[in-house]
Amino acid sequence: xxxxxxxxxxxxxxxxxxxxxxxxxxxxGIGDDCAILPMNDEEELVVTTDLLMENIHFLRDAITPNxxxxxxxxxxxxxxxxxxxxxxxxxxxxxxxxxxxxxxxDAFMLGYRKISAKYATxxxxxxxxKSAKDLAINVCVIGKCRKGTARRRSMAQAGDIIYVTGNxxxxxxxxxxxxxxxxxxxxxxxxxxxxxxPEPRINEGQFLATQHAVHAMMDISDxxxxxxxxxxxxxxxxxxxxxxxxxxxxxxxxxVGKYNWNASELxxxxxxxYELLFTVDKECSDQLKSDFEKQFGKPLFPIGVIAEGTxxxxxxxxxxSISMGKAGFNHFL
Amino acid sequence: xxxxxxxxxxxxxxxxxxxxxxxxxxxxGIGDDCAILPMNDEEELVVTTDLLMENIHFLRDAITPNxxxxxxxxxxxxxxxxxxxxxxxxxxxxxxxxxxxxxxxDAFMLGYRKISAKYATxxxxxxxxKSAKDLAINVCVIGKCRKGTARRRSMAQAGDIIYVTGNxxxxxxxxxxxxxxxxxxxxxxxxxxxxxxPEPRINEGQFLATQHAVHAMMDISDxxxxxxxxxxxxxxxxxxxxxxxxxxxxxxxxxVGKYNWNASELxxxxxxxYELLFTVDKECSDQLKSDFEKQFGKPLFPIGVIAEGTxxxxxxxxxxSISMGKAGFNHFL
Numbered sequence: 001x002x003x004x005x006x007x008x009x010x011x012x013x014x015x016x017x018x019x020x021x022x023x024x025x026x027x028x029g030i031g032d033d034c035a036i037l038p039m040n041d042e043e044e045l046v047v048t049t050d051l052l053m054e055n056i057h058f059l060r061d062a063i064t065p066n067x068x069x070x071x072x073x074x075x076x077x078x079x080x081x082x083x084x085x086x087x088x089x090x091x092x093x094x095x096x097x098x099x100x101x102x103x104x105x106d107a108f109m110l111g112y113r114k115i116s117a118k119y120a121t122x123x124x125x126x127x128x129x130k131s132a133k134d135l136a137i138n139v140c141v142i143g144k145c146r147k148g149t150a151r152r153r154s155m156a157q158a159g160d161i162i163y164v165t166g167n168x169x170x171x172x173x174x175x176x177x178x179x180x181x182x183x184x185x186x187x188x189x190x191x192x193x194x195x196x197x198p199e200p201r202i203n204e205g206q207f208l209a210t211q212h213a214v215h216a217m218m219d220i221s222d223x224x225x226x227x228x229x230x231x232x233x234x235x236x237x238x239x240x241x242x243x244x245x246x247x248x249x250x251x252x253x254x255x256v257g258k259y260n261w262n263a264s265e266l267x268x269x270x271x272x273x274y275e276l277l278f279t280v281d282k283e284c285s286d287q288l289k290s291d292f293e294k295q296f297g298k299p300l301f302p303i304g305v306i307a308e309g310t311x312x313x314x315x316x317x318x319x320x321s322i323s324m325g326k327a328g329f330n331h332f333l
Numbered sequence: 334x335x336x337x338x339x340x341x342x343x344x345x346x347x348x349x350x351x352x353x354x355x356x357x358x359x360x361x362g363i364g365d366d367c368a369i370l371p372m373n374d375e376e377e378l379v380v381t382t383d384l385l386m387e388n389i390h391f392l393r394d395a396i397t398p399n400x401x402x403x404x405x406x407x408x409x410x411x412x413x414x415x416x417x418x419x420x421x422x423x424x425x426x427x428x429x430x431x432x433x434x435x436x437x438x439d440a441f442m443l444g445y446r447k448i449s450a451k452y453a454t455x456x457x458x459x460x461x462x463k464s465a466k467d468l469a470i471n472v473c474v475i476g477k478c479r480k481g482t483a484r485r486r487s488m489a490q491a492g493d494i495i496y497v498t499g500n501x502x503x504x505x506x507x508x509x510x511x512x513x514x515x516x517x518x519x520x521x522x523x524x525x526x527x528x529x530x531p532e533p534r535i536n537e538g539q540f541l542a543t544q545h546a547v548h549a550m551m552d553i554s555d556x557x558x559x560x561x562x563x564x565x566x567x568x569x570x571x572x573x574x575x576x577x578x579x580x581x582x583x584x585x586x587x588x589v590g591k592y593n594w595n596a597s598e599l600x601x602x603x604x605x606x607y608e609l610l611f612t613v614d615k616e617c618s619d620q621l622k623s624d625f626e627k628q629f630g631k632p633l634f635p636i637g638v639i640a641e642g643t644x645x646x647x648x649x650x651x652x653x654s655i656s657m658g659k660a661g662f663n664h665f666l
Binding site for chain 1: 338442
């Protein structure tokens with residue numbers, strides 16, 4: 001049997017039970033943006049790791065080495081943000097094909113250093129080795145948070161308003177431009193840069209974790225069709241999403257119109273936006289939205305509601321609606 | 334400029350200063366088997382990560398998937414052992430080429446689970462993704478130790494006796510057999526298994542960390558010519574090693590004789606033995622050796638002494654001796 005028949009999540013579900021009995025009952029095991037470990041009386045540790053492979057996650061000729069260094073740490077910091085935690089240290093493993101020049105590696109490390117300094121997450125160790133073919137980059141980030149404040153995927157409650165912190169689809173449109181179009185307009189460059197150098201919502205995540213009204217939270221790495229499904233599955237809930245409420249950048253709207261791309265598909269199934277997706281107690285929703293906007297000088301976007309049910313997302317647009325599980329979104333569009 | 338001109342350690346030296354100012358003065362930065370982080374009043378955390386790449390660190394057709402899973406965690410546990418710490422949690426990132434079957438992955442995860450259970454180090458998270466060509470495996474292990482007890486490379490003192498916990502060269506001879514010989518004898522299989530399924534010296538490391546007489550410690554991953562040099566550089570010392578004292582297995586001696594391989598070269602520069610290399614206050618050396626043997630029912634092997642100096646290793650054998658830095662060992666043999 002090949003991996004594609006059960007998928008990566010199917011593989012994880014397969015071996016997860018083999019490790020369950022090795023864990024104490026007070027420990028969060030496999031299955032959230034970060035693992036949570038005890039630290040001391042006031043704090044907990046959160047840990048995340050992401051592996052970026054050449055020709056799967058990036059094309060060496062399309063991304064600059066500086067952006068690649070930045071992005072390698074950024075996607076991990078995004079997982080820390082999703083817990084509402086503060087990143088403290090990072091570890092970098094890199095497997096380097098022999099034709100790569102030191103100048104490439106210097107630029108990579110300077111990009112890594114830039115975001116490392118921005119979010120006070122120094123590099124503390126790692127592994128440097130050879131690769132037979134593809135450049136491989138694994139980053140592990142350790143963060144901390146006040147005990148009991150980490151936001152998990154399992155915390156969504158029926159009636160919660162579903163929010164995102166920013167525009168959806170920019171990164172997927174940027175990838176479309178890299179792969180299919182020779183467009184050098186400022187709008188195209190904006191979207192390509194969003195794909196190559198995403199910004200983790202560390203500050204936003206930390207603020208949201210101080211708000212009792214914020215329940216489940218995760219970051220948008222695979223697209224909300226997949227990411228929201230994880231929240232629903234972990235929380236035992238369903239959801240209704242209004243596609244007409246999804247926030248888009250002006251650049252996205254213009255480029256999508258120009259190439260006649262499907263905006264909803266890019267926004268919902270494209271992924272790599274690294275905004276935060278979270279659910280909020282409906283009684284406190286307006287107040288939270290207003291407090292967030294005061295704090296950050298930018299809006300929050302309500303896109304739907306959590307409902308009773310078991311892992312079904314109902315997508316609404318222009319008065320039409322359809323309900324389906326995780327895999328079905330593409331058939332709707 | 335290409336990486337091979339400065340090597341992997343040259344690359345690390347290049348970017349290390351860029352991160353120094355991001356670290357507090359109380360934190361151990363890049364450059365030991367593990368990084369050390371504050372945890373609470375009694376304990377510190379140690380963290381290590383290793384990236385194994387197909388066709389660099391292993392051949393998919395030579396090692397069984399079960400052994401590969403075991404080894405992926407074992408080489409990281411060996412770094413934890415080198416600090417004298419206790420492993421507590423592991424994180425696995427794996428990039429999987431499309432032709433790999435689920436049965437391979439199941440066997441891999443069962444090998445990983447076997448050693449995970451043996452040393453009480455459950456898998457807590459990670460990343461599963463596709464690879465365009467080579468199987469890539471990154472493991473990160475978090476351990477803990479009593480505050481101030483972690484053994485660093487910088488702790489060697491002049492006069493210390495240098496010890497190793499077990500035989501040297503088995504793994505390198507095993508690799509030689511995999512690459513060059515079709516020998517299926519029990520001796521050959523013993524050495525190949527030592528290469529494919531090394532045993533981390535967790536229990537030995539923990540015992541040694543309780544002994545005040547034990548100063549610097551590290552694990553033997555690259556071979557003592559390179560590994561000892563790291564201790565000497567970090568400690569600002571030199572060393573004398575008696576090649577005639579290096580411990581060898583019977584299988585090693587037989588196979589090396591049969592193929593007329595250079596035993597000292599395999600033992601000193603071959604690497605991947607994952608025994609512990611450590612230095613001991615000479616006044617307490619005999620007592621420690623005897624206590625260790627009582628505790629573990631196996632001997633410790635003194636192989637040389639630490640001397641004043643700056644990173645020079647003097648190798649002695651059959652009354653001959655020669656002094657050199659890190660790179661020179663192969664020219665001596």
